[in-house]
Amino acid sequence: xxxxxxxxxxxxxxxxxxxxxxxxxxxxxxxxxxxxxxxxxxxxxxxxxxxxxxxxxxxxxxxxxxxxxxxxxxxxxxxxxxxxxxxxxxxxxxxxxxxxxxxxxxxxxxxxxxxxxxxxxxxxxxxxxxxxxxxxxxxxxxxxxxxxxxxxxxxxxxxxxxxxxxxxxxxxxxxxxxxxxxxxxxxxxxxxxxxxxxxxxxxxxxxxxxxxxxxxxxxxxxxxxxxxxxxxxxxxxxxxxxxxxxxxxxxxxxxxxxxxxxxxxxxxxxxxxxxxxxxxxxxxxxxxxxxxxxxxxxxxxxxxxxxxxxxxxxxxxxxxxxxxxxxxxxxxxxxxxxxxxxxxxxxxxxxxxxxxxxxxxxxxxxxxxxx
Amino acid sequence: xxxxxxxxxxxxxxxxxxxxxxxxxxxxxxxxxxxxxxxxxxxxxxxxxxxxxxxxxxxxxxxxxxxxxxxxxxxxxxxxxxxxxxxxxxxxxxxxxxxxxxxxxxxxxxxxxxxxxxxxxxxxxxxxxxxxxxxxxxxxxxxxxxxxxxxxxxxxxxxxxxxxxxxxxxxxxxxxxxxxxxxxxxxxxxxxxxxxxxxxxxxxxxxxxxxxxxxxxxxxxxxxxxxxxxxxxxxxxxxxxxxxxxxxxxxxxxxxxxxxxxxxxxxxxxxxxxxxxxxxxx
Numbered sequence: 001x002x003x004x005x006x007x008x009x010x011x012x013x014x015x016x017x018x019x020x021x022x023x024x025x026x027x028x029x030x031x032x033x034x035x036x037x038x039x040x041x042x043x044x045x046x047x048x049x050x051x052x053x054x055x056x057x058x059x060x061x062x063x064x065x066x067x068x069x070x071x072x073x074x075x076x077x078x079x080x081x082x083x084x085x086x087x088x089x090x091x092x093x094x095x096x097x098x099x100x101x102x103x104x105x106x107x108x109x110x111x112x113x114x115x116x117x118x119x120x121x122x123x124x125x126x127x128x129x130x131x132x133x134x135x136x137x138x139x140x141x142x143x144x145x146x147x148x149x150x151x152x153x154x155x156x157x158x159x160x161x162x163x164x165x166x167x168x169x170x171x172x173x174x175x176x177x178x179x180x181x182x183x184x185x186x187x188x189x190x191x192x193x194x195x196x197x198x199x200x201x202x203x204x205x206x207x208x209x210x211x212x213x214x215x216x217x218x219x220x221x222x223x224x225x226x227x228x229x230x231x232x233x234x235x236x237x238x239x240x241x242x243x244x245x246x247x248x249x250x251x252x253x254x255x256x257x258x259x260x261x262x263x264x265x266x267x268x269x270x271x272x273x274x275x276x277x278x279x280x281x282x283x284x285x286x287x288x289x290x291x292x293x294x295x296x297x298x299x300x301x302x303x304x305x306x307x308x309x310x311x312x313x314x315x316x317x318x319x320x321x322x323x324x325x326x327x328x329x330x331x332x333x334x335x336x337x338x339x340x341x342x343x344x345x346x347x348x349x350x351x352x353x354x355x356x357x358x359x360x361x362x363x364x365x366x367x368x369x370x371x
Numbered sequence: 372x373x374x375x376x377x378x379x380x381x382x383x384x385x386x387x388x389x390x391x392x393x394x395x396x397x398x399x400x401x402x403x404x405x406x407x408x409x410x411x412x413x414x415x416x417x418x419x420x421x422x423x424x425x426x427x428x429x430x431x432x433x434x435x436x437x438x439x440x441x442x443x444x445x446x447x448x449x450x451x452x453x454x455x456x457x458x459x460x461x462x463x464x465x466x467x468x469x470x471x472x473x474x475x476x477x478x479x480x481x482x483x484x485x486x487x488x489x490x491x492x493x494x495x496x497x498x499x500x501x502x503x504x505x506x507x508x509x510x511x512x513x514x515x516x517x518x519x520x521x522x523x524x525x526x527x528x529x530x531x532x533x534x535x536x537x538x539x540x541x542x543x544x545x546x547x548x549x550x551x552x553x554x555x556x557x558x559x560x561x562x563x564x565x566x567x568x569x570x571x572x573x574x575x576x577x578x579x580x581x582x583x584x585x586x587x588x589x590x591x592x593x594x595x596x597x598x599x600x601x602x603x604x605x606x607x608x609x610x611x612x613x614x615x616x617x618x619x620x621x622x623x624x625x626x627x628x629x630x631x632x633x634x635x636x637x638x639x640x641x642x643x644x645x646x647x648x649x650x651x652x653x
Contacts, residue, residue: 087612116408183512189598191613230515230597244492244514353407360614361427368431368601 051076053292056089057104058082058279061152062300063312070299076292093118093284100284102293107278108192110149111142111351119148120283126294129301137278137318141348150297153253153315154278156338156346157193158269160240160250160258173201173270176247182227186239186248189231191363192349193275194221197249200272200347207350211358218362225369240265251277253315256335267335273345401621409615419622428606428623435603436634439585442524443532446581447574449525450532454573455566457533458540469537472530480527484594487523488514491595515597523591528584532577539573540566575642579635586631603627 051074059082067078081100083089086109092098094116105113113119124130130150137151161170166181176185187194196206198217208214229245237254239245241261250258255267281297283290299305307325310317316336323331330336352359404414422428457468475483490496493510501507513519543566551561589604598605603623610620 085612087615090615112408116410189593228597228599229512231599232597235594242492242494244494356409356614357616360609360616361425364431364601364606364609365427367598367605368427368434369599370427370430 051289051292052079053077053102053289053296054079054081054100055102055104055296056081056083056092056098056100057102059084061104061279061313063309065312066300066305066309069305070296073299074292074295090118096286098284099288101287101289102296103282103284104152104279105149105282107140107142107280108349108351110280110282113282114143114148115351118285120285120287120290121147122150122283122297123291123294126291127298127301129298132301132303132306132319132321134318134320136343140278141350143280149280149282150301151318152279152281152300153310153313154276154318155252155254155316156269156342157188157197157249157251157275157277158255158267159247160255160265160267161247162240162243162245162262162264163266164243164264165246170247170266170268171271173197173272175270176249177224177227179227181247183229184246185224185227186229186236186245187224187231188236188249188251189233191359192352193249194231194366195359195362196275196349198224200270200274203272205350206275206347207352209352209355211355214355214358214362218366221366225366231367252335252338256314256333259335269338269342269345271345273347276343276346276348397621397624400617401625403618405616405618409617411617419616419618420626422619423622423626428603431601431606432603432626432630434600435586436630438521438524438602439582442521442528442585443578443581445521445525446529446532447578450529450577451536451574454533454536454540458537472533476530481590481594484523484527484591487519487526487595491519514595515599517596517600520592520596520600523595524585524588527588527591528581531580531584535576535580536570536573539570543569571642575639578638582635583631586627 053076055078057080061082062080067080070076071078083092086106089103089105090109090112093100093103093113110119124146127150130146133151137154139146140149140151143149159170159173159175161175165184168175168178168180187197192206195214195217198221199206199208199213202213202217202220204210204213204217208217230239232239236245236248236250237258240248240250240258243262250267252267252269255265258265259267281293281300283293287293300309301319303319303321304325306317306319306322310319310322311326311330314336316338317326400411401419402415402417404412404416404418406412423432453468457465457472460468488495491513492498493512493514495514497513498507498510502510547565547569548561551565556564586602587604589602589608592598592600592602592605604627607620607623607627610616610623614620
């Protein structure tokens with residue numbers, strides 16, 4: 001079809017060259033109009049009559065077969081776009097008119113979006129499977145009554161270390177400061193995570209807004225800097241698998257992936273406790289297919305669907321009813337299924353308001369190695 | 372005349388809509404402030420510019436300028452002989468030489484940068500080779516250092532330098548060289564008095580391209596530098612995302628554009644005044 005159109009435009013151009021000057025202008029405009037018409041048809045060609053669920057989430061965050069099953073069961077089409085970080089998501093939703101029906105912000109971003117009035121309250125009548133979620137993940141501090149969000153997956157920042165090089169027993173954040181690991185420590189490339197870690201080490205809240213506490217934590221981190229090989233979030237897994245780093249601050253889900261590829265690596269939630277995070281389902285205000293989005297959340301929380309999905313993506317499944325459908329390997333993975341004891345030591349990051357600027361300046365200081 | 376300026380109309384419209392207007396928005400935002408949630412608030416002030424004069428940010432900017440100048444100088448030193456060789460080679464070698472410079476460009480820049488990670492890491496190609504040959508006993512820590520950043524920058528931007536210099540060498544009037552040799556000038560003398568001044572435009576274009584691209588680069592410092600040596604563009608990026616301080620990010624961008632323009636103007640002036648003396652010498 002399109003080839004034919006392109007051919008006819010070429011023909012037209014040849015015609016224009018053959019004709020006299022008088023006709024030339026007219027033909028040029030006709031050519032332009034035709035080209036414009038072609039672009040328009042190509043652009044609008046992807047439209048279809050089926051209802052579409054527009055999802056905006058992290059890359060590879062769902063199992064493709066489960067998405068296809070939802071499309072089939074409800075006779076709809078899923079349009080799945082991806083973002084790289086919460087800030088991209090916020091910018092897009094804030095700008096308005098994004099057309100997304102379902103988004104997946106992390107915990108602190110849910111809080112920010114609620115404050116900015118960007119989320120629609122969920123109609124729980126459409127999500128009866130909400131009851132399947134473990135109590136630990138219900139009513140989180142960033143959305144106390146789950147009015148706007150439902151947990152999707154969760155993890156805890158702990159320490160991953162390679163037992164080939166790290167012979168001591170690791171149970172505290174303090175161990176990162178051990179001079180024996182100089183040049184082999186990797187930290188997450190995230191101001192709240194790293195400064196929050198140093199705050200936890202000192203026995204404070206990871207979301208402290210006390211400038212004295214934050215300053216002390218940063219001074220402590222400056223002593224760690226000479227040991228730091230790199231700051232990394234996206235490729236920290238490769239760096240640990242390839243044994244470039246010996247010891248690192250790592251999310252539990254990533255630790256599970258690392259251990260599968262390099263069984264010498266171990267993972268621990270330090271005794272001082274760590275930061276817990278979650279990714280959640282939420283619906284932006286003004287979404288055109290809110291009910292369908294709620295049906296989708298419910299579908300994903302069905303025990304069998306949920307088992308297939310989390311088994312495939314390898315993250316923690318908050319669905320208590322899904323346990324029996326999971327493989328033994330999945331159920332025995334201690335990094336995917338953290339113990340009650342480990343979870344009891346964790347703390348959510350809170351929005352720190354204008355103190356974010358303090359965190360950011362200190363972070364810049366740490367990352368540039370300056371005073 | 373009129374007809375040709377009519378032809379410029381679409382591109383002028385395009386540029387003013389998608390380049391000038393966004394730039395004006397950036398300038399506008401740089402004079403505003405942010406609220407606790409990171410929203411831009413319409414309240415005229417110079418706070419964002421005042422923040423820049425914090426020694427922390429000044430220091431990072433200074434480091435960025437130094438790294439960019441060193442990168443540009445290294446690119447020039449490596450590229451000129453290469454461009455000279457290609458321009459003076461036979462037609463077949465010219466095609467091959469240019470292809471070798473441009474073809475890697477068709478591969479995604481991120482992938483090319485990760486390739487350096489595979490080469491340089493502790494269990495990478497270079498370390499394994501050196502270990503096997505017995506030159507070293509322990510793997511070298513080459514990755515996540517300032518040297519790795521410099522290497523990555525020079526590697527990335529060399530084509531930006533080679534191509535303009537090559538074009539200048541190609542367009543050079545070769546008869547001048549014949550005349551010089553007829554008058555008894557040695558190879559170095561005619562290079563210094565004829566080839567170099569004649570290719571100044573290429574050197575200038577290449578240098579400006581490399582300098583501006585280096586100051587604006589933040590991926591190389593993250594991937595090869597382990598995100599440990601923040602450059603000004605890393606700071607700008609984080610102000611727009613993580614720190615949610617758009618006014619400060621905008622102010623940094625405006626300062627960045629202005630200082631770059633001043634430096635380029637100074638550079639151009641230095642180059643052209645030298646060019647004048649060279650002309651007199653002829």
